[in-house]
Amino acid sequence: MKLSKYLYIFPAFIITFLVLILPAIYTIFLSFREWDLLMPPEWVGFQNYLDIVQDPIFLHSFSNSIAWIIGTLAIAGGLALFLATLINSCSKKARILYVIIFVAPFTLSPTVVSQIWIRILQTSPGGINSLLRNLGLEEHITTWLTLTNPIIPISSVPVLTLILIFVYSWNLLGLNLLLFLVGLQSIPAYFKEAAKLDGANHFQVFYHITLPMLKPVTLIVIANTIINSWRMFDIPWVVVSGGPSRMSETLAITMYRQSFNLFRTGQGAAIAVFIGITGTLISLRWLRGFAQ
C-alpha cells in the first residue's frame, strides 16, 4: 500500500529517464570514443576534447555563440526593458497598441521568422536592398547573407552573425517586453510617489525603486535569453545553414554537423558535453538566483 504513492511519480520518472537521463549519460560515454558509425568504435580517452579545442571551426562557433549571448541580451533584453518603461507610462490604449506591435513576432516560430527574413535579406529581390534603392542609398546595397567580414578585427565573429542575432531579437523581444511590463505593473504607484516627494528625479526613481523591484523578472529574462542563445540552432540553420563556409555556425550547429553530416560522433559528443556542462552551470546559477 505504501508503494502506491510512488506510482504517481513513476510515469514522469521512467519517461524522463529513458528519453533524457540515459541519453545524456550515453553522450558522455560517446565523447570518449572515436566512431564513424561504420568501423568498430575505438576508446580514445580525452583525445576528442583535445581535438575540438584545437579545431578552428569549434573556436569560431564558440565566439559566435558568445556573441549570440551578448547580442540578444543587449537587444532582446536591454531594449525590451527600455521600451517597456516607455510603454508603461503611456495611456491604456497606446499601451495595448504597442504591446500588440512588439509581441506579434513572438507568436511566430524561429523557423517561420527565418523564412520571412531570408526574403528580406536576399540580394534581389530583397526587402532591405529594395528599400535602400528607393531611398537613393544604392551604394549600401550588398549581399547581406554572405557578409563574413569580422565585426571587430580582434574577433572572427562575422557581420552576418550580428544580422542573425537581430533577426532572433526581433522574434524574442516581445516575450521579454511582456514580462517586464507585468513586473512594472506590480510595483505599487505610491512607492514612486513617495520617492518623488522626497525629491528624487526620474532616473533616481528608476535606479533606486524600479530596477530593484524588477529583479525577479529581470532574472527570468536574462536566464531565458542566455539559455536560448547558448543552444541557438534554428535561425542560422534555416537562414544560411550555418554558412557561408561554416562562418555563422553556433556551437549547436557545429555539434550537429560533426555528428550527423561528418559522422565524427566522438567530437560531436564532446561538443555536446561542453554545451551541456556550461549550459547546466548557467541554469544552476539562475536557479540559485531564484532561491534568494
Add this chain to the structure above:
Amino acid sequence: MKYLLFLKHIILGFFSMVWLFPIAAILITISKSGRQYMDLGYWQLPALSDIPTNLWANFSFAIVNTEIISGFLNSLLYAGIAALGAALIASFAGYAIVHLDVKRPLLWFGLIFSGNLLPFQMYLLPLYLSYTSIGIYDTRLGFALVHLGLCIPFALFLYRNYAFKVLSSLIDAAKCDGCTDFEVYLHVFLPITKPAFLSVFIVQFIWSWNDLLFGILLTENVRPIMAEVARLSPARAYTPVPVILAGSLLAAIPTIVLFLFLNQYFVEGLKIRADK
C-alpha cells in the same frame, strides 16, 4: 515635460516601424503572384484587383503542392500528445511529491528536473542511434514519445511550484472524510491546480509546435510542421516565394491563436518561476 513626452513617442514610433516592417513584407509578398514577386519592386503592391486571386492561388498552392498540411496534422498529434501528456503526468508527480509523504521528495524532483537543465545537444546522438537501431526512427509514436519526454521536466517544475499553493489542510480534510489518495487528486488537487494545467499545456504545446531540431533529426516521412517549413525553398520543386510565405503563415496559425486567447496563462506559466 511636453518635450519628453514627444521624444517618447518618437522613440516608440521608430521601433514600432522597425518591428512592423517584416510583417508588412509578408503581407505584401503573399499578395503577389510568383511572377509579380520577381518583376515588381519588393515593396510594391500588385493591382488591387489581383490581390484576392493571388492570395487564393498562393494559399491553395501551399496546401495542395507542399507538405505543409501533412506536417500540420502530424504536429497537431505530436504537440497534442506531448502537451496533454506532460500536463497529466506532471500533475500526478507534482501531487505525490508535494502532498503525499514520499521519501526524499526533493531527490525525485531533482532527478526528473535535471532533464530541463541540460541543453538538448546532450540527447541528440543517443536518441538518433537508439531510434535507428530499435526501429522507431521516423515513426509517429517514437517522435511523440521524445517530445513528451522533453516536456515533462519543465511541466513538473511549473506544477510543483503551483502545488505548494494547494493548502495541506484541504488535502487532510478530504482524507479525514475517507477519500483515498486518488480521490483527493481527482476531486481536490486537480480542480484547484487547473490554471497550472492550462499553463503547462500552452507552454509545452507552443514549444512542441515550434521545435525544429528534433524534427529534422528523428523524422523523414512523418515530419512535424517546422521541419516542413524549413524545407520550403524556391530551389525545391520550384516553389515560388509568395507560396513559401503563405505556407509559413499557415504553420503559425495555431501558435498565433493560442497566444491571442490564452496569453495570460502563458505569461503566468513563465511567471510562476519567479514566485518560487
